[in-house]
Every structure is written in C-alpha cells, then in structure tokens.
Amino acid sequence: MLAKEWLNNARGIMDKIESTQMENIQKAAEIMADTIAKERWVHTFGCGHATLPIEEMYPRIGGFVGFHPMCELPLTFFTNIMGGMSVHNFVFLERVEGYGTEIMKGYTFHKDDCFWLFSHTGINAVNIDIALKVKEMGNKLIVFGSAGEAEGKKSRHSSEKNIFEIADVVVDTCVPIQDASVPLKNHVDKIGPVSTMGFITAVWMTVTTVAEILAERGVTLYIHPSHNVPGDTTAKDRLTECLDVYKKRIAGV
Numbered sequence: 001m002l003a004k005e006w007l008n009n010a011r012g013i014m015d016k017i018e019s020t021q022m023e024n025i026q027k028a029a030e031i032m033a034d035t036i037a038k039e040r041w042v043h044t045f046g047c048g049h050a051t052l053p054i055e056e057m058y059p060r061i062g063g064f065v066g067f068h069p070m071c072e073l074p075l076t077f078f079t080n081i082m083g084g085m086s087v088h089n090f091v092f093l094e095r096v097e098g099y100g101t102e103i104m105k106g107y108t109f110h111k112d113d114c115f116w117l118f119s120h121t122g123i124n125a126v127n128i129d130i131a132l133k134v135k136e137m138g139n140k141l142i143v144f145g146s147a148g149e150a151e152g153k154k155s156r157h158s159s160e161k162n163i164f165e166i167a168d169v170v171v172d173t174c175v176p177i178q179d180a181s182v183p184l185k186n187h188v189d190k191i192g193p194v195s196t197m198g199f200i201t202a203v204w205m206t207v208t209t210v211a212e213i214l215a216e217r218g219v220t221l222y223i224h225p226s227h228n229v230p231g232d233t234t235a236k237d238r239l240t241e242c243l244d245v246y247k248k249r250i251a252g253v
Helices: 002-020 022-037 048-057 087-093 099-104 125-137 195-217 235-250
Strands: 042-046 067-070 114-118 140-145 169-172 180-182 191-193
Touching (some): 002 169, 022 042, 022 169, 048 067, 125 140, 140 195
Parallel strands (some): 042 067, 042 114, 114 140
C-alpha cells in the first residue's frame, strides 16, 4: 500500500532527525531561549508551505509567547490557485531579488532578537535577501531545511549563496530535495511530500527544548492553553494573559 510507503518514509525522516540533528537543535534552542529570556522576539519567516511550521508555533495550543510570525501574504496565501495571488504569482515573487529586503523594512528589530527561517531548498532569492539582512544587522540566524540535499544546487540569488551557507545554526530536516516521496504507477512525478512533516517534527523538538531550558532557568512561560477542555475554568483567563503579554511586548512596553 502506498499509504504505508508514505508512513515509512515519514518515520524514516523523523528517525534521521533524531539520530543526526539533536546537537544542532540544542544549539538553536539555546539561542532562542536567550532571546525569549530577555523578553525579545524569535522572528520566524518562510514562503509557501514553509509558512506552515510558523503557524504551528504561536498562536497555537501548547505554544508560548516569544515567537513572532513574519508572514507576507502574497508568499503565504496561494490557495486561490488561479486569479489573484495565484501559484504563478507566488513562484515568481519568491524568486525576485530585493523583495525580502523590502519586507524587512516593515518591521522594527532589536539587537537581542534572533531569526528562524524555513526553506526546503534554500535557493530562492526572498529568503536569501532576509538572511543577508539579518547578518548585516548582526543578529543570530537559525535556518531549518533540507540542507544536505540542497548542497551543490545553484542559488537564485546574485550572492551565489544558499540560505544554509549564511546561517549561524542549521537544522537539516533530512527530507529528499524532491520532497514528494512515493512513486506512482504510470506517472513521472512522485506523490506524498514529506517536507511539512519534517519541518513540524523539527519545530516541536526545538520549541520543547527552548521551553525546557527556560523552565530550568526559572523563566515564566506564557503558554497558549486549550480552551476546549471541559471543567477548565481558568483557560480563558490564561489565554487573555498570554495575548496581553504578547500585545505589550510587540508594542515595546
């Protein structure tokens, strides 16, 4: 069954992340913990399906304040397929050099902030623009993606660098560069992509490590609660507290 083949591929990637990436996950988590302990932001960015791990972090049940999503709508919402903000538009925009630099102008950053970027292949211009700007500012840069598989692929940026070459810490999601993992009878292209699963696995391994580090330091985390548990009478108050803390920090209060 192809269902089991995909499942085996997914398990294999999770096992490979565990066996090869724990040291880098720890390094990434320590940088993020230092930032959040100072009540600063881990800024997160990705394009296309690489925005899905960003949506997993916050606001999300079991997530906590400290992660700031930078989601550029034309690079994120392309489920129209055709028409406005279509797939054609998205594929064009993520390759436009200079677009990432303009995106960065819309935000105010601090020297203690760090950046967490997601890119499967690491070769598209908008991600590289942002990575180069982060390094120019002197902030720490963490990148998750298929770093080993991307090695040797030509960059689409004039710097001739891929995003993994710019990062301070790289966590390899261990996903094949083709992403789709299951061959289908009578077809050239495979089905069953696994990059999202690889991203989400690595994200929660990292975020739980960040939480562990901060809890050991005695730092209070503002955790987004489930508001669907019968009998939990304080969930609404805890959610309000989380959002109030987020609002104050984002306003610089």
